[in-house]
Amino acid sequence: MDYAKKIKKSKSSIRRDDFDIRPPGDMPVFSKGSDYRSGRRFYQRPVFFIALAALVFIFFSGRYVWREMRWRYIVIHHTASDYGSLEYYRKLHMQERGWPDVAYHFIVNNGSDDTTVGQVQESEIWQSRSHHYSTKNSFVNYFGIAVVLVGNFENHSVPAVQHEALLNLTVRLSREYGIPPERIIGHREIWATACPGHRLNMAEFREDVKTALNRP
Numbered sequence: 001m002d003y004a005k006k007i008k009k010s011k012s013s014i015r016r017d018d019f020d021i022r023p024p025g026d027m028p029v030f031s032k033g034s035d036y037r038s039g040r041r042f043y044q045r046p047v048f049f050i051a052l053a054a055l056v057f058i059f060f061s062g063r064y065v066w067r068e069m070r071w072r073y074i075v076i077h078h079t080a081s082d083y084g085s086l087e088y089y090r091k092l093h094m095q096e097r098g099w100p101d102v103a104y105h106f107i108v109n110n111g112s113d114d115t116t117v118g119q120v121q122e123s124e125i126w127q128s129r130s131h132h133y134s135t136k137n138s139f140v141n142y143f144g145i146a147v148v149l150v151g152n153f154e155n156h157s158v159p160a161v162q163h164e165a166l167l168n169l170t171v172r173l174s175r176e177y178g179i180p181p182e183r184i185i186g187h188r189e190i191w192a193t194a195c196p197g198h199r200l201n202m203a204e205f206r207e208d209v210k211t212a213l214n215r216p
């Protein structure tokens with residue numbers, strides 16, 4: 001029987017199921033997962049590369065959104081102690097609290113523990129854009145940037161240089177991540193705590209941020 005002729009004749013109505021006979025040697029042998037018209041497997045077809053490019057795009061844009069666009073709050077804390085630096089609190093939180101890293105994204109120093117007044121340090125949990133551990137509200141921990149000032153602002157006011165450094169940092173973060181002043185909050189505004197101390201007036205601080213943001 002001339003198979004080629006037979007196939008040609010019924011080309012318009014041909015279906016894969018029609019091949020209930022073993023094809024002779026000169027015909028392509030179809031295996032599972034191949035395109036039966038071209039004999040190419042899925043990963044050899046252009047649609048595979050389009051799908052792969054789409055997946056890569058979705059992965060990287062999702063990662064970008066998660067890293068750079070998820071920030072909704074800035075939470076301000078004090079350390080309640082006039083001594084320390086990023087490394088000091090990192091050790092304290094890991095050894096005494098059992099957390100994987102320091103609780104905060106940024107620390108604004110007061111000049112103690114070999115730092116300078118107003119020096120801002122960025123922690124590794126900010127570099128990896130991880131959530132922080134600074135509040136008991138996990139929503140704020142995931143979607144908020146945690147900033148801490150070294151000092152106890154129940155006892156004394158924030159030194160001018162340190163206050164200015166906090167303002168500059170907050171304004172920069174607010175601009176960069178589109179966080180409006182009303183979502184810059186003091187720890188005590190979301191939890192029963194004295195942090196960051198009553199001598200740091202959050203309402204006034206938000207006004208200061210608003211004024212700075214309106215400056216060109």
Ligand SMILES: [Zn+2]
Pocket residue numbers: 076077078134187193195196
């Ligand atoms: Zn706090």
